[in-house]
Amino acid sequence: MQTALDLTVMLPQSAYDYGERSSGGAHGVVLTRPHVVNLILDLAGYTADRDLASLSLLDPACGHGAFLVPAAERLIRSARRYDRDLRQLETAIRSYDVAPDHVGRARDAVARALARLGLSRSDAERLAGAWIAQGDFLLTHQRRRFDAVVGNPPYIRIEQLSPELQEEYRRRYASLYDRADLYVAFIERGLELLAPDGILSFICADRWTLNRYGAPLRRMLSRWFRIHCYIDLRGASPFESDVIAYPSIFAASPGATASVRVATLSTASPEECEAASLALMRGARARCPGVTVSEYASWFEGDDPWVLSSPEHLGALRSLEARFAPIEAVGGTRVGIGVATGNDRIYIVTDEVDIERERLVPLVMRGDIEDGRIRDARRFVINTFGDDGKVVRLDDYPRLSRYLHAREAEIRKRHIARRSPASWFRTIDRVYPDLVGARKLLLPDIAGSNEVVYDEGRFHPHHNLYVVTSTEWDTEALGGLLSSRVALFFVWSYAVKMRGGYLRFQAQYLRRIRLPPPAALGDALTRDLRGAFRERDFEKLDALALRAYGLAALPPFDFVDTRR
Template sequence: MLTEPGGSLTDTPPNAGTVPVQYGEVFTRRWIVELILDLCGYSVDTDLTARRLVEPAIGSGAFLMPVLDRLLEAKEKHSPDRPWDELLPAILAMDVQPRHVRTCRRLVAGRLTRSGCPAETANRLATAWVREGDFLLDRVAGGVDYVVGNPPYIRIEDVAPGLLAAYRRTCPTMGGRADIYIGFFERGLDLLDEGGTLAFICADRWMRNQYGRRLREKIVEGGFAVDSCLVMHDVAAFENEVSAYPAITVLKRAPQGEVGIGEAGESFDSKAAADFAAWSNLRARGPLHGATVSGSRLPHWHRTADSWPDGTPEVLAWLEELQDRHPPLEDRGAGTRIGIGVATGADAVYITRDAEAAEPERMLPLAMSADVKSGTYAWTGHYLVNPWDEDGLVDLDEWPRLSEYLSRNATAVLRRSISKRSPASWFRTIDRVTSSLTEQPKLLLEDMKRQPNPVLEPGGHYPHHNLYYLVSQKWDLEALGGLLLSEVVERQISAYCVKMRGKTLRFQAQYLRRVHAPRPEQISASVAEELVVAFRTRDRAAATAAALRAYGMNSLP
């Protein structure tokens, strides 16, 4: 189907509609391919002539040719007299682009003939092995031993609507904002025979993002197991430079057992790759401490479809201990709630510094990300032109200045999909404004930061969509702010969230809700005061020291 992630060219396959599909054209380095084949057990020590392998997106043959080399070496070792035609089931390699199919058929036929295969048979095998087709839609026989490759990382906006709908019908895990590669995982897993292995190098976002939940659920509940995972965010794994946040993930159709996890550094190379493969395949109990790669073995994998945390066995054990000892940060018992500010769909209209844009009652002071940059709240004078009151949407006839303002900007407002779906309420913001939130003191956090930066908004301002907030009935918000400032909470967020380039963390509600913390009444007055002082002075070291005491811990893992 679609080839590897990264740069793209535009092409339109049959029945794709009028929107062109983006085809990634970034090719995996040979030694990375060899590592993937090692990790999934596609080894010449096995009689590969009796195994079936599928590669769903061949591109120019970055995976296919190393696979063929190993198959031929295994034939020579295990069954040199086996007729060439009996290799027919050994490989199926697919792509939607005819030029890739033609190129790879030539490469395969040439490689076979150099190994002594008669030319006619070589052409027949090449034609059978390399197929033009769409892996997500075409029928492929199951009972496969290996599915390997580099599935596409293509945003759904770049796929024709009709084609995307077809993909979602055949791949139920591709819900919401799921990218195309989610479907490749699903179809690949479905093809596996008992004991079969899937090994992809692909973005690892699905392990933590909401759109990966259905795929995680399929793995946890569908008889599959995570065998190993090597995170390679800073590794030059492809011939061209791309920002794909890749990881090598090896999955099996088998009961879940131990898992080998690793992280590769920027200087990770072919020698380090061989070291990691040897460590992983030996099922070594001890950790791997290489100059550019580290590895640890987990006794089990995560048992739920919630976002899968990232970390060493020590960190994962620590997270489980926190879950056993402390409630979630969003705790009904403490009256603590986590949320996100208002989304408008047309900020240029609804957000203004003109306090006279509409009636004073309709001008809501708005907290923006710029207001919290310094670590203390400093309002920059933005307002939300607010079409809501306590009872719902206001009657525009009762607010002539608001009505005139929105009518003057109607073109931009009506362009939004929410206005098109609900013409009677065309002037609403995407999110409803909850008036009671405005006067509540709240802790505000920006989404993307290297470290947590909680800021206390004392009340009177409503948060914008680019800010997440915490309110609580029982917490002293400055003490809670000190806890959030600490490395104890940062470590939890880091384990659960999707990390951006440069180790930037995401402080979204879905990750904040995974944080576990002691209830306020369990924290002594002296420790609570230490948290307050650390929060006021923005002293992360002091906040961490106080947080450790609050959690009853001596140190972090």
């Protein structure tokens, strides 16, 4: 029998030196809880009441067999119901894993499960060996299509892999865009391998549904596939171990999307998973307190982010987006991020350091912001760029040269230094001294709500702060709008929700904020916004923002109010 390795495009062994591929990181295996696996198998239509021997199931990354064991048990029960010969089952399941020890453990787990169901040891081991192969699923050539594709693909950022593997994956998979996670390619390949009536049902991190790197995959799904259902597990615990992942389950098949049922599970307990299965598969009412189900009459088009909360919330969001322009299209407003150095320990200094003063730029970091005010910690970032945007000549700055050369070995370890050896001492990002004197608004990267701080023109922001500038707005009045619940509503709608209710205030989400034109506010409302922003009167700011947007109220949404 031909093995997966016989069908795989082989790369140098060094290309695979990235540790064990797994959910939640590049090391170790994170197992999906059995009742969550059963829910995923149900959504894929892989149930024992069907003649499963006539179908084919694919698990592209088997790990220790969390999906394969219950799938094999369902297959055997179905085979007995339909009087199938064991020899008819050898092609019913196909699974891969790149790690030999995972393959061994999965085969052993499946063989033991089959033995418990009454199969002889030889039959159990033969089937397990036929079903599970070692190989990189993303590089295998498949000559068949599958009726069910299920699993928990590995969560690994593409840049963590070897250059050879990155190049090959990107060549094969259009979904690997920007700094995509590898699970995106697993979704793309799984969808490609579906039979005309097949269903893919995966549990994976939900970032692709909102982030920029998920845009090509969302576009592919919108054009060619039907979304059957989506389950939000952000607040639940679907894995056997605690991992920093914000998972969801979705099921898709070839076709066009009509209405979609969206469920939210509070804990992903056995009772919640069973109730979700009945509600999503059979249209039953979700009779479990921790399960909510909404019906979306239409789905998202093209590469639009999947904004999933409630139809009421989505309706309010779409209405605002239809009436107002994006933030960067209003009032000469720009959203950016502070400077990344590549080694803050070296490039962020005090004024006591022996470096030419003109090479030091005042810096504000996240920890310098307290109660809406900036505390001057007397920090500076070393500016390795000239006014022309080019890297400076160290010969022109002997004290800077002496400082950097004393730390050269550590500086050269950075990726930017290896990529540009001639300018080995440069910071990752360019420092812009002119930004220091500009009036601007600063927002921390991670927060429960929009903690907007005004800088009248004293500092350059660090990369853990986002910066908003404008040529036409009264900056403090704009700060008042951006500090309101209305502005937060936009970010909350699109941003990845983290545990504890915190949000990532990244530029891609801040740019989703819509604004009225500055002139439309009038002098009185502008003055009131400025005053309430200075006083940090958030209750008043929320009311003023509703007036600015012509709203009576917003749909309720949960967030951690860290503004106060």
